Amino acid sequence: MNQIMSPLESAVPVTSPELVDQFSRTISYLRLSLTDRCNLRCRYCMPQGVENDVEGLPRIDLLSYDELLRIVRVAVSMGMNKLRLTGGEPLVRPGVMGFIGDLSAIPGLDDIRLTTNGVLLQDKVDALYEAGIRKLNISLDTLKPERFAKITGVDCFAKVWQGIEAACARGFQVKLNAVAMRDVNDDELADFANLAVERPLQVRFIEFMPMGERSSWERNRFISAQELRERLARIGTLERIPGCRIDGPARIYDLVMSDGRRGKVGFISPISHHFCDRCNRLRLTSEGRLRACLLHDRETDLKEMIRAGGSDQAIAASIRQTILDKPKGHTLENDLAVSQRGGCQGRMSRIGG
Numbered sequence: 001m002n003q004i005m006s007p008l009e010s011a012v013p014v015t016s017p018e019l020v021d022q023f024s025r026t027i028s029y030l031r032l033s034l035t036d037r038c039n040l041r042c043r044y045c046m047p048q049g050v051e052n053d054v055e056g057l058p059r060i061d062l063l064s065y066d067e068l069l070r071i072v073r074v075a076v077s078m079g080m081n082k083l084r085l086t087g088g089e090p091l092v093r094p095g096v097m098g099f100i101g102d103l104s105a106i107p108g109l110d111d112i113r114l115t116t117n118g119v120l121l122q123d124k125v126d127a128l129y130e131a132g133i134r135k136l137n138i139s140l141d142t143l144k145p146e147r148f149a150k151i152t153g154v155d156c157f158a159k160v161w162q163g164i165e166a167a168c169a170r171g172f173q174v175k176l177n178a179v180a181m182r183d184v185n186d187d188e189l190a191d192f193a194n195l196a197v198e199r200p201l202q203v204r205f206i207e208f209m210p211m212g213e214r215s216s217w218e219r220n221r222f223i224s225a226q227e228l229r230e231r232l233a234r235i236g237t238l239e240r241i242p243g244c245r246i247d248g249p250a251r252i253y254d255l256v257m258s259d260g261r262r263g264k265v266g267f268i269s270p271i272s273h274h275f276c277d278r279c280n281r282l283r284l285t286s287e288g289r290l291r292a293c294l295l296h297d298r299e300t301d302l303k304e305m306i307r308a309g310g311s312d313q314a315i316a317a318s319i320r321q322t323i324l325d326k327p328k329g330h331t332l333e334n335d336l337a338v339s340q341r342g343g344c345q346g347r348m349s350r351i352g353g
């Protein structure tokens with residue numbers, strides 16, 4: 001792959017004024033959605049009515065790897081030092097391993113992470129580790145194979161579990177992300193808790209969010225993080241671990257079982273107790289649009305800018321303006337008070353989970 005060197009490349013501290021928004025938040029973290037394609041059809045991710053739309057966006061509508069590398073280099077030259085690769089499912093995109101290797105060679109990019117559904121993980125753990133990835137978030141909403149097939153539309157729980165075991169054995173820092181849904185998987189809270197104390201991984205419970213105009217979100221499926229904590233406290237003691245800015249939105253707890261076993265569990269509460277005051281990220285969608293907030297639909301089209309001949313300075317200016325335009329917080333809770341769907345119309349599979 002040709003290396004596109006940015007004239008902006010330089011060692012810039014993360015405290016660069018270019019990265020500070022109007023609310024004194026330092027934006028040091030960029031999330032890249034590499035594709036909207038996925039090998040699962042999860043009910044809360046895919047809009048209703050498109051469950052069989054497996055083709056995704058035309059390739060021309062995705063940023064090329066060279067275009068992605070260019071944007072990342074500019075962002076890093078401004079001081080951003082943390083990157084997460086998402087989708088869709090990032091591992092389904094051809095050539096992704098070579099792209100990760102090129103990312104790892106960018107000076108100043110200290111931390112590259114990957115979010116995956118785990119279906120293709122087992123065969124790629126060695127290559128991912130060698131490419132510089134050390135931290136994996138793996139989406140897993142149930143530990144029951146039949147239920148997994150119902151939630152995801154694909155009967156492949158065994159492949160995902162083998163990928164999780166392979167990642168743990170290889171030495172990755174693994175976080176399992178479970179979207180908690182009432183009367184869907186909330187009867188498995190104790191099973192997930194036991195997994196956290198039995199395996200070298202962290203389990204994180206995420207509130208079910210309404211995303212997109214054809215979202216499958218239902219109010220009666222929503223469970224707040226507070227309720228989840230109260231229910232887990234019946235099987236063990238939860239001891240809050242003080243948060244660190246780089247840890248992201250989760251509130252992390254030590255779960256201490258009656259027999260003394262310990263594990264870590266986290267709670268991500270975008271609706272009931274949002275974390276906007278600590279948000280340090282921008283998102284680049286699979287369509288090449290820069291987004292300051294998951295739950296605000298305002299976007300800047302970097303793909304159009306690049307393909308129209310825009311300079312690195314223009315890209316940097318757009319990143320800077322997006323940071324300045326970053327809202328103080330989302331209004332989803334208020335939106336839901338007057339609407340079943342809320343105000344975010346973006347499609348999760350394209351924005352990036």
